[in-house]
Amino acid sequence: MLYHALLLVSTLTVFFSFVLVYKVTVLEDDISKLRGDISNLKPHSNESTDGMRTGMSRTWERSKQAASLNSQQQRQTEKDSQTLCSSTASSQTLGSPTASSLRMKQEPAGCSGVQQSFLQLSANTKEQPFVRGNVTVIPWTVALHQGEAISSTGDRIIIQQEGLFIVFGQVLLQSPGTIMGHIVRSRGTGQRSTELLRCLQEMPQTNCANTCYTGGMVKLEREDELELVIPDRPQAQVSMDADSTFFGIIRLN
Missing domain, CATH: 3.90.20 (Hemagglutinin Ectodomain; Chain B)
Known part of the structure; x- marks a missing residue:
């Protein structure tokens, strides 16, 4: 086993x-x-x-x-x-x-x-507004200027080259209790003046300081003259500070 x-x-x-x-x-x-x-x-x-x-x-x-x-x-x-x-x-x-x-x-x-042509005029602090006919004229001084398309003489802007322009203006008004404002107008050679821009502002009785600003695009010809004036207000009171009252133009093309 x-x-x-x-x-x-x-x-x-x-x-x-x-x-x-x-x-x-x-x-x-x-x-x-x-x-x-x-x-x-x-x-x-x-x-x-x-x-x-x-x-x-x-x-x-x-x-x-x-x-x-x-x-x-x-x-x-x-x-x-x-x-x-x-x-x-x-x-x-x-x-x-x-x-x-x-x-x-x-x-x-x-x-x-x-160069882009532009011109800005500021209120001349050494002078005061004066009356010419039925408008009050603001004395200006050149603040900024570039290019040959625009120049200035006295209180007017002169167009040297035709084209499209941005025109602007501002006035600090100080006349109490009335309607104040300004216009921007142009005058060509041998032509009547043409109103381009208008600004109106109601003035208060007290603390009478109100800014009137206007601006727009316009077509201008060579030798056109532009001016900013206050119509029908011989006693207009205007602030002559350079940063409050100014007038300018910029060429677009």
């Missing part, structure tokens, strides 16, 4: 040994195949990495070339603009006044030689 048991155990041991040897052999084959697959994948991975690096390098080179081309084009554009401005300035110097005026209108806005 003991002999049969030992024989059975020996047989089972031998059987399990064969099974273990078989599984180890299969496992070694699988490991060998896996190593072969890994070794086969490594070259492809390197090639892919190299391809990505090459692609990135080419993209970077194209970007640098495009940036360089844009920079060259921008410099050329600026150079052409400066050349055009210089040529226009030279032609204006040599041409007649009428032709010069036309070229000035056509000159590109980017030319540094073109």
Whole structure:
């Protein structure tokens, strides 16, 4: 009985040994195949990495070339603009006044030689308003001036070049208990005066200080004369502070 048991155990041991040897052999084959697959994948991975690096390098080179081309084009554009401005300035110097005026209108806005024309007059603190006919006239002094399209003489603004203009005026009135105001009017060569802007303001009985402001866009011709006056108020009282009473014009084109 003991002999049969030992024989059975020996047989089972031998059987399990064969099974273990078989599984180890299969496992070694699988490991060998896996190593072969890994070794086969490594070259492809390197090639892919190299391809990505090459692609990135080419993209970077194209970007640098495009940036360089844009920079060259921008410099050329600026150079052409400066050349055009210089040529226009030279032609204006040599041409007649009428032709010069036309070229000035056509000159590109980017030319540094073109200046916006404007003029602002402020109340002259050293003088007082005076009566001329049926209007009260405010004495002015030049506060700001730029460009050749506008000039001034005495109490009037003179238009040197026709175009569209913003005209504005403000008067700080100090006459009590009445309707006060001012008008802005223009007069062309050999023409009657034309009223452009009007401002009216009701004045209080006490603490009588009220600002009357008006402004608007008008078309004016060469040699037109503009003035700001207070009509039908010979006893008008006006503040002569420069920041309270002023008269101005800006050329738009």
